[in-house]
Amino acid sequence: MTIDWSWIGDHTDDLTTLTVSHLQAALSAVFFGLLISLPLAVVAHRVRPLRGFLLGVSNILFTIPSIAIFVLLLPISGLTRTTTVIGLTVYTLVVLLRNTVEGLDSVPAKTKEAAKAMGTRPLRTLLTVEFPLALPVIMAGVRIATVMSISLVSVATYIGDGGLGQLFTDGFQRDFPTPVIAGVVLTILLAVVADAALVALQYVLTPWKRRRA
């Protein structure tokens, strides 16, 4: 199996476009996943009876195959980017919700009581005390969700989207390995770079962790 380097040279524009589109789909999914799971996690953290229910539902959603999620969405949102993003978002929920709840749980009760004693209102405590302290665990979830989404985008190639996944179909149909290799390598690179960027972001967002270490 040899790589046709001239094909890669001739298609750098296409490869760039597909990489950008790929990253956009994955990042949108993580963004919407956070938008949904952050408030839900607060509810699950504060209202114990709802906790098992919310985590259970997200677990069941996770067991639905990715290709099946995309296909099940077809009657609702059709062969569009929206379908890709909704499908991936559903997948990010299980990791994001679980980690955010665990993160909030890990904040010591004394810290919250201290904030309360100082007259800090609940919402303010949540935003300025609980979320920052839960950040390392939440970020661990964000990292997993991001890497997972990046790898899953290519499944959406079956419904005509899929970013770099299109290279797999292309190579398969023409019995030509180069685009497939390029697609696999770029997907892994994208995941590694995105993961490193999130580690850097976490480093910037949690200065108190650095001082201790």
Place this chain on the structure above:
Amino acid sequence: MYELIKNLGTWLTSGAGWTGADGIAHRLAEHLQYSLLATLVAAAIGLPLGLLIGHTGKGAFVAINLASFGRALPTVGLVVLVFLAGGLSMLPVYVALVALAVPAIVTNTYAGMTAVDPDVKDAARGQGMRGHQVLFQVELPLALPLIMTGLRLALIQVVATATIAAYVSFGGLGRYVFDGLAQRDLVQVLGGAVLVAVVAVALDLLLSGLQRFLFRHRTA
């Protein structure tokens, strides 16, 4: 939407759809065969590896990074790649499914092993147990719940992904999804997708029931 659900119901319940080589029963059996074989092979590779890394504490770096590498690997690309390299056989599908399942098994086994209280291991050694005795009689039983979680996770992912066998012209429930997509037959596509989802959820429930039964004496 109502019409679609009604047609889907008809498709799933029609007697003719269940029998024969293209029937649901046969496709279901194929799907289970691919999934279970791939998970078994992955377990045969992943379990010893995870136990070894967890027991010796060497190669933890590998175990942790293997997890994110496994998550980043695009399965569709892997199938197509092995297919183009090795020709038409079930091999590419199995390679991809095993590659998908091994990291989940290794990392969970490793996590289970590291979660074992060091004091317990010291106590076992203090009683004169040898390395392999500590591993099989102390560490392994204590790590089993997390190991089972890893196997469940791997199996769900494999069942979901075994759909791609149909992409390279093999059977399984993915057949309906891909044939349906090609024929613009949405009912068939949805039928296949629903069946795969049901199988994944059912197997997960079955394994979690088994897990609860096996560890019923534990309070956790």
